[in-house]
Amino acid sequence: xxxxxxxxxxxxxxxxxxxxxxxxxxxxxxxxxxxxxxxxxxxxxxxxxxxxxxxxxxxxxxxxxxxxxxxxxxxxxxxxxxxxxxxxxxxxxxxxxxxxxxxxxxxxxxxxxxxxxxxxxxxxxxxxxxxxxxxxxxxxxxxxxxxxxxxxxxxxxxxxxxxxxxxxxxxxxxxxxxxxxxxxxxxxxxxxxxxxxxxxxxxxxxxxxxxxxxxxxxxxxxxxxxxxxxxxxxxxxxxxxxxxxxxxxxxxxxxxxxxxxxxxxxxxxxxxxxxxxxxxxxxxxxxxxxxxxxxxxxxxxxxxxxxxxxxxxxxxxxxxxxxxxxxxxxxxxxxxxxxxxxxxxxxxxxxxxxxxxxxxxxxxxxxxxxxxxxxxxxxxxxxxxxxxxxxxxxxxxxxxxxxxxxxxxxxxxxxxxxxxxxxxxxxxxxxxxxxxxxxxxxxxxxxxxxxxxxxxxxxxxxxxxxxxxxxxxxxxxxxxxxxxxxxxxxxxxxxxxxxxxxxxxxxxxxxxxxxxxxxxxxxxxxxxxxxxxxxxxxxxxxxxxxxxxxxxxxxxxxxxxxxxxxxxxxxxxxxxxxxxxxxxxxxxxxxxxxxxxxxxxxxxxxxxxxxxxxxxxxxxxxxxxxxxxxxxxxxxxxxxxxxxxxxxxxxxxxxxxxxxxxxxxxxxxxxxxxxxxxxxxxxxxxxxxxxxxxxxxxxxxxxxxxxxxxxxxxxxxxxxxxxxxxxxxxxxxxxxxxxxxxxxxxxxxxxxxxxxxxxxxxxxxxxxxxxxxxxxxxxxxxxxxxxxxxxxxxxxxxxxxxxxxxxxxxxxxxxxxxxxxxxxxxxxxxxxxxxxxxxxxxxxxxxxxxxxxxxxxxxxxxxxxxxxxxxxxxxxxxxxxxxxxxxxxxxxxxxxxxxxxxxxxxxxxxxxxxxxxxxxxxxxxxxxxxxxxxxxxxxxxxxxxxxxxxxxxxxxxxxxxx
Numbered sequence: 001x002x003x004x005x006x007x008x009x010x011x012x013x014x015x016x017x018x019x020x021x022x023x024x025x026x027x028x029x030x031x032x033x034x035x036x037x038x039x040x041x042x043x044x045x046x047x048x049x050x051x052x053x054x055x056x057x058x059x060x061x062x063x064x065x066x067x068x069x070x071x072x073x074x075x076x077x078x079x080x081x082x083x084x085x086x087x088x089x090x091x092x093x094x095x096x097x098x099x100x101x102x103x104x105x106x107x108x109x110x111x112x113x114x115x116x117x118x119x120x121x122x123x124x125x126x127x128x129x130x131x132x133x134x135x136x137x138x139x140x141x142x143x144x145x146x147x148x149x150x151x152x153x154x155x156x157x158x159x160x161x162x163x164x165x166x167x168x169x170x171x172x173x174x175x176x177x178x179x180x181x182x183x184x185x186x187x188x189x190x191x192x193x194x195x196x197x198x199x200x201x202x203x204x205x206x207x208x209x210x211x212x213x214x215x216x217x218x219x220x221x222x223x224x225x226x227x228x229x230x231x232x233x234x235x236x237x238x239x240x241x242x243x244x245x246x247x248x249x250x251x252x253x254x255x256x257x258x259x260x261x262x263x264x265x266x267x268x269x270x271x272x273x274x275x276x277x278x279x280x281x282x283x284x285x286x287x288x289x290x291x292x293x294x295x296x297x298x299x300x301x302x303x304x305x306x307x308x309x310x311x312x313x314x315x316x317x318x319x320x321x322x323x324x325x326x327x328x329x330x331x332x333x334x335x336x337x338x339x340x341x342x343x344x345x346x347x348x349x350x351x352x353x354x355x356x357x358x359x360x361x362x363x364x365x366x367x368x369x370x371x372x373x374x375x376x377x378x379x380x381x382x383x384x385x386x387x388x389x390x391x392x393x394x395x396x397x398x399x400x401x402x403x404x405x406x407x408x409x410x411x412x413x414x415x416x417x418x419x420x421x422x423x424x425x426x427x428x429x430x431x432x433x434x435x436x437x438x439x440x441x442x443x444x445x446x447x448x449x450x451x452x453x454x455x456x457x458x459x460x461x462x463x464x465x466x467x468x469x470x471x472x473x474x475x476x477x478x479x480x481x482x483x484x485x486x487x488x489x490x491x492x493x494x495x496x497x498x499x500x501x502x503x504x505x506x507x508x509x510x511x512x513x514x515x516x517x518x519x520x521x522x523x524x525x526x527x528x529x530x531x532x533x534x535x536x537x538x539x540x541x542x543x544x545x546x547x548x549x550x551x552x553x554x555x556x557x558x559x560x561x562x563x564x565x566x567x568x569x570x571x572x573x574x575x576x577x578x579x580x581x582x583x584x585x586x587x588x589x590x591x592x593x594x595x596x597x598x599x600x601x602x603x604x605x606x607x608x609x610x611x612x613x614x615x616x617x618x619x620x621x622x623x624x625x626x627x628x629x630x631x632x633x634x635x636x637x638x639x640x641x642x643x644x645x646x647x648x649x650x651x652x653x654x655x656x657x658x659x660x661x662x663x664x665x666x667x668x669x670x671x672x673x674x675x676x677x678x679x680x681x682x683x684x685x686x687x688x689x690x691x692x693x694x695x696x697x698x699x700x701x702x703x704x705x706x707x708x709x710x711x712x713x714x715x716x717x718x719x720x721x722x723x724x725x726x727x728x729x730x731x732x733x734x735x736x737x738x739x740x741x742x743x744x745x746x747x748x749x750x751x752x753x754x755x756x757x758x759x760x761x762x763x764x765x766x767x768x769x770x771x772x773x774x775x776x777x778x779x780x781x782x783x784x785x786x787x788x789x790x791x792x793x794x795x796x797x798x799x800x801x802x803x804x805x806x807x808x809x810x811x812x813x814x815x816x817x818x819x820x821x822x823x824x825x826x827x828x829x830x831x832x833x834x835x836x837x838x839x840x841x842x843x844x845x846x847x848x849x850x851x852x853x854x855x856x857x858x859x860x861x862x863x864x865x866x867x868x869x870x871x872x873x874x875x876x877x878x879x880x881x882x883x884x885x886x887x888x889x890x891x892x893x894x895x896x897x898x899x900x901x902x903x904x905x906x907x908x909x910x911x912x913x914x915x916x917x918x919x920x921x922x923x924x925x926x927x928x929x930x931x932x933x934x935x936x937x938x939x940x941x942x943x944x945x946x947x948x949x950x951x952x953x954x955x956x957x958x959x960x961x962x
Contacts, residue, residue, distance in 0.1 A: 007036050007043035014047035020054050029063040031110020038109050038406045041391040045102050052099060062106050065117050072100065072121060076128035083136055090212055093129055094219035100125050105173065105388040109410055115377050118384060122171040129222050130160055130177070131268035133212050134205075138269075141205055146191030148183070148198040156183050158202050158239065159274035160209075160267055163229050167263035168349040172380065174387035174394075176224040177213075180231075180264070181206040181239040184273050202239040224393075229260050242277045249284045255297030261285045262336055263349045279607050286341035286605075287541070294337040294541075298330055298438060318379050318386070319395040323427025325383065327434040328376045334437055335363060342578065342618075344605030351376060368433050375426035378411075382423070385410045451504030454511075455487055470508070471515030475523050482523070483511070486530050491537040499540030503533075506547045513553050519561035528560040528567035535571040542574050555580040555629075562632045563929040565712065566625065573621045573759055579629075587635050589626045589644045595651045598623075603655070612659060613751060616652055617758040623648045628712060628929060638922045639893070645710040652761055653699055653716075653752075653807040660747035661697070664740060669731020671695040671740050674724045696723035697741065697778075698808030698816060699748070702768045707802040708891040709921065712928045715763045716752070719803070720745040720778040723812045738778075745778040768799055781815055788823045794836040797823060798873040804890045821887060824880045831959075837874045838956055841866070850935055856945060858920050858927075858934040863945035865920045867952050868892065868913050874956065875899050892917055909951050916948050 008025050015022045025033045036042045046053040056062050066072055079096035083089050104121050107113035113121075138158065148156040163178040165171045183202045188195045213222045230236050231248040240248070249257065262285060266274030319325045332354050340346045345357050352373055359369035385407055386394050398404050404416040413419035450466060457463060460480055467476035467483075486492060495503065510529065519525040536542040546553050556577065560567040570576050579586055590598065602615040627644045630636045636644070661670075673695045703717035704710045725737040735743075752761045769775045770787035779787075788800065800820055805813035844866065850857040859865045872895050879902065880887050886898025893914060900910035920941075924934050955961075 007040065008033065010043055011036060011046045011050065011053070015050035015053070018050050020050040022050065022054060023057065028057070030107055030112035032062060032106055034409070035106045035109035038385075038410055039105055039389050041388065042102055042105055042109075045098060049098075052102070056099070056103060056106075061103055063112070065107075065113065066121070069120075069124070072124045073128040073131075075100070076125070076132050080132045080136065086137070086140070086208070086212065089133060089136055090215065090217060091219060093133060093212065093222045094217065097125065097129060097222045098220065101173075101391070105391075108173075108384055109388055111410075111412070115381055115384075119170045119172070119380070122173060122175075123166060123169045126162070126166055126171055126177055126223060127267045130162075130179075130209070130213065133222075134158065134160060134209055134268045137208050137212065138205060141201070141208070142189075145194075145196060145201055145204075146189030148187060148189050148201045150185035150187040150198075154185075156185055156187060156198055157270035157273070158183050158205055159269040159271065159277070161264050161274060162267040163260055163264050165263075166267065167265040168351065169265070170350065170380070172387060173384045174391050176226040176393065178226045178229050178260075180227070180229060182242060182245050182274070182277065183239060184242050184270070184277075186241050186243075199237070199239065199241070203237065206238045229257075242273075242280075245277060246280060249281055253284055255294055256301055258285045258294070258337060259298070259301070259333060262333055262340075262347075265349060282347075282605075282607070283341075286337070286347060294334070298334050298337070302327070302330055302438065314396070316397040316399075317395050318382050318397065321427075323375075323430040323434075324395075325376070325379050327430050328372055328379070331372065331430075331434050331437045332358070339363070341605075342602070344601060347605070364433075368436075371426075371429040372433055375430045378423070378426050381411060382407070450508040451506070454483055454507050455492075455500065455504050460484070467511070470511045472511075472522060478523050479511070479526055482526055482530055483507075486534055489534055489537075491534055495537055495540065499537060499543065502540045502543040502547060503537065506533075506543050506553075509550065509553055510546070510557070513557045514561075517557050517561050525557065525561040528564055529557060532556075532560065532567055532571045532574070536574045536577075539574060542577050545577055549580075551583070552577070552580045555583065555586060559629060559632065563628065564931045565929045566628055566632075568931070569621065569625060569628075573618075575618060576621055576625050579622055579625050586626055587630045587633050589623065589630055589636070592647045592651070595623065595647055599651055599655060609659065609663065613754075613761075614756070614758050616655060616751075617756065617761055620648060620652050620761055621759060624712065631925065632929065638918050638925065641925060642709045642711070642921075645712070645714075646705055646708050649701075649705055649710055649716060649762065650806045653701075653748075656748055656751045656761070657697070657699060657744075657807045660744055660751060664744050664747060665694075665729075665731070667731070668733055668735045668740060669729040671725035671729050671737035674726055695725035695737065695741075696809035696812035697721070697744065698805045698812045700803055700816060701806040702799050702803045703765075705806065706804050706890050711921075711925060715765045717765045717768050718749075719766065719769045719784075720748070721781050721784055721812065721816060722778055723781055723809070723815070738776075741778040742776065749777075768796070781812065781819060785819045785823070788819070789826070792823075794833065794877075795840050797826075797877055798837065798840075798870070800824060801873045801876045801895070802890045817888065821880075824876060824887060828877060830878055833878055834874065834956065834959075837870055837877075841870050841956075854938045855935050856938045856940060858924055858936060858941070861945075863941075863947075863949035863952070865917065865924075867948055868917050868920075871913070871952060871955055872896060872899070875904055879904055912947055913951060916944050919944065 012022065012025075025036070028036075036046065076096055079092050080089065083092055100121070104113070104118060104125075108118045150156055159182050161167070161180040161182065163180065165175055166177045166179075171177070181202060183198060185198070187198045189198070189201055210225045210227070214225045215221065227238065228234060230238070231240060231245065231252070237244075249261075261281060264278060264281075266278065315321050317324060329351065332351050335358055336346050336354060343361070345361075346354055348354050348357070355364070355369050355373050355376075358364040359366050364372075382397075383395060386396070386398075389403070389406070398407060401416075404419075408414070408416045408419040411419055413422070453466060454463065460477075463480045463483065464476045467479045470479075472479040492500075492503070510533070511526075514526045514529055515522055517525055533543070546556065556570070559580070560570070599616070599619050602619055603612055606612040606615050624645065627636070627641060627648070631641050671694070673693050698721050700706070700719040700721060701716065702719065704714045705716050720741070722737075722741045728734040728736050729740050749764050749766065752764050754760065766777060767773055769777065770779055770784055770791070788797070800823055803820060805816050845860060845862060848857075848860040850861055857864060869892060872892050876883060876887065876895060879899075882902040882904060883895070883898045884902070886895060886901065889895055889898065896905070896910050896914050896917075899905040900907055905913070923936070927934055927936075
């Protein structure tokens with residue numbers, strides 16, 4: 001360590017020559033003796049400026065971290081306070097930069113600071129220096145040039161974006177700073193005589209800022225500035241308006257720029273405006289679907305770097321070499337680019353935070369997360385230690401004995417060999433994980449010759465032979481014809497080169513999977529599979545998704561074989577292919593709490609209402625697919641299928657109501673809840689609630705959702721109710737409260753039913769509201785109760801048996817439940833009730849039942865589902881009090897249990913109806929997934945149908961008693 005001893009001697013000589021008294025090196029705090037031995041940067045700085053070392057020792061800044069996150073910024077501001085002009089700014093920046101850099105290097109090399117402190121301080125120093133310089137330079141330039149304004153007279157300010165390590169807040173010791181300059185709007189300055197365009201103003205300001213930061217003087221420099229990541233690179237304008245930035249990325253943005261923008265951050269200037277632009281650029285960076293197509297671009301970028309590493313012999317490069325920092329970044333950022341559009345939590349700029357999130361979501365196994373995080377921290381420490389030696393931007397391991405000894409000791413190893421073995425272990429783990437995620441060094445342009453033949457050949461005989469090789473046997477000719485239709489389709493002919501390459505790679509594997517699938521008809525399965533493929537040809541990232549994950553091909557083919565409904569869903573909503581990646585989640589639908597958390601996360605990344613509704617639709621389609629997959633696989637019993645589908649609908653309705661209320665209230669304010677029984681402000685019988693809480697509103701579900709029996713294609717039968725409220729809303733543009741509720745209900749229906757490229761949320765039927773189509777879309781609970789007591793038909797009371805609140809205010813929901821129970825318990829003439837229920841059922845059979853002999857309509861024909869439902873509803877209306885607590889249930893199964901418990905049905909009849917109802921509904925689910933009606937052969941349920949009809953006859957055709 002003789003060279004290190006020379007470093008200390010030089011510092012002491014410099015201090016003696018300048019008359020500065022220093023304590024003995026053995027008393028220097030925070031490992032300072034070793035730090036100076038290891039770093040010529042520290043030694044040269046303190047030899048020339050021993051007073052600086054004395055100041056740092058006396059101030060205690062070498063002994064401990066700064067007390068709060070803003071302390072470093074405050075020091076920079078203080079250093080620039082009273083700055084006279086540009087040259088004074090140049091000098092002051094370098095002085096404060098030198099002071100903070102030696103402090104950071106001292107604490108890092110001496111082992112007093114951990115990696116997080118070092119990276120934070122380096123990033124904070126850069127932010128503070130750039131921000132402080134920009135503020136002063138902009139002020140001076142405005143004095144000369146005038147204030148830049150937009151067309152509406154609003155002052156404009158430059159935004160400085162940091163990318164790379166600076167953008168992530170993880171700047172290394174001698175790093176360049178990657179910057180982009182932008183400003184909100186075009187216009188010109190308000191100079192009275194010589195106005196200039198905003199573009200000219202901000203280009204001049206940007207050039208001045210770059211000069212102040214990177215010009216080398218006797219005091220050194222502040223930061224080297226790299227502007228090559230701006231739009232169009234070196235050939236591009238130095239500063240662009242936000243509109244020009246958006247236009248560039250939409251028209252010209254490339255995959256490597258998406259990669260760069262992951263860590264883009266507003267670091268100086270009008271940062272609030274800068275963040276708004278970042279939000280608008282997010283769809284460019286993070287695609288709405290799982291973007292597996294980006295893996296090709298990442299591999300190509302890595303291949304280019306690997307070629308450069310080989311050409312320049314960079315094997316000892318800890319950043320670009322094998323298993324280096326860049327491979328960790330590529331591994332993590334591959335997940336960000338692929339999944340960030342769907343998972344906002346993965347958009348964090350900090351690599352270690354994203355790694356933690358990948359582990360939490362089981363996207364990477366725990367051991368892989370630990371390995372990558374450990375290697376990243378290790379390599380970043382090595383990177384800083386290398387650069388702190390001479391304040392040079394180096395990433396290459398030393399070859400000389402002294403350099404190796406210093407590096408090993410600074411990393412807490414006894415010698416180079418021990419350090420080198422640990423380093424190689426980390427790099428080997430990184431290489432392994434990189435190959436796992438990105439597939440190793442694969443030629444992404446390689447195509448199976450069979451794929452080229454399938455797309456390019458017109459030789460049907462050769463293609464048929466190929467189909468036989470794939471396993472289609474006697475079906476080879478028809479399979480050939482199906483593939484030919486895909487080959488000749490308009491969509492295939494419109495594909496670009498990348499898409500066609502992806503199709504050629506995928507098609508052979510897809511055909512082999514179809515031929516090998518357990519399916520009733522391989523040709524039917526092939527038709528469904530190719531139908532989906534044809535729909536996604538112009539969005540070939542989905543072809544990349546299937547090619548990248550062979551297990552996805554297997555799930556895809558199996559589901560298409562089992563259900564044309566699923567195949568149609570995948571064709572209409574190709575983003576659902578994302579769900580096929582992981583069988584652990586595909587066949588295990590989440591519970592209510594998980595659904596809500598998933599939707600919260602999706603909506604957190606939405607920037608406006610359109611994106612929120614798109615997120616809702618994607619959520620709904622995604623979760624229903626998972627239920628269908630589990631249903632087909634036999635992983636869910638019937639009751640659980642309906643429970644899951646009902647949970648999905650309720651979670652969606654709750655969020656749609658929240659969005660609709662927010663949007664209406666933003667325009668008109670909110671109606672306020674009032675108590676009945678008083679008079680105030682001319683509103684008879686009402687007074688405002690003391691706490692001024694918003695008025696109450698609920699969505700009531702009837703039918704299948706109300707009865708917790710939702711199917712895959714079910715409508716939602718909805719009624720909208722509100723509580724008592726003040727006469728008008730409390731906003732700047734008030735409206736009558738009834739108008740508010742009407743618009744709220746209309747908005748909910750609109751959000752649910754609007755057709756978009758993402759499909760719709762749900763079809764909605766509101767005809768069960770009071771007075772049906774002629775009634776108000778939203779009514780008060782009091783009016784609803786009056787209607788039910790005085791005007792409703794018996795069939796409307798039957799419908800009320802299956803009604804429950806599915807979204808809205810809990811207090812009003814409880815009040816509705818009380819009204820429902822009161823209506824169901826109303827005294828009724830048993831003979832009149834029986835006649836009306838029976839007459840309604842007779843009309844329904846005539847109008848809705850099967851019209852052809854030899855068929856059985858499972859729902860509408862005698863002995864089917866509706867017979868069971870009518871018997872339950874009749875019993876609930878006639879003997880509600882005897883049902884006791886069971887009356888609160890809205891599903892037929894639990895109501896049947898209540899009828900048995902009350903002695904209104906025998907155990908045998910209850911078990912029969914219960915079993916029949918479940919079997920019928922299970923068959924209806926299966927038929928729905930096969931896109932078939934609920935009409936089956938007459939003998940399909942011969943015995944069961946007769947047994948249900950027998951119970952109907954005994955209960956409903958006599959005097960209506962069990």
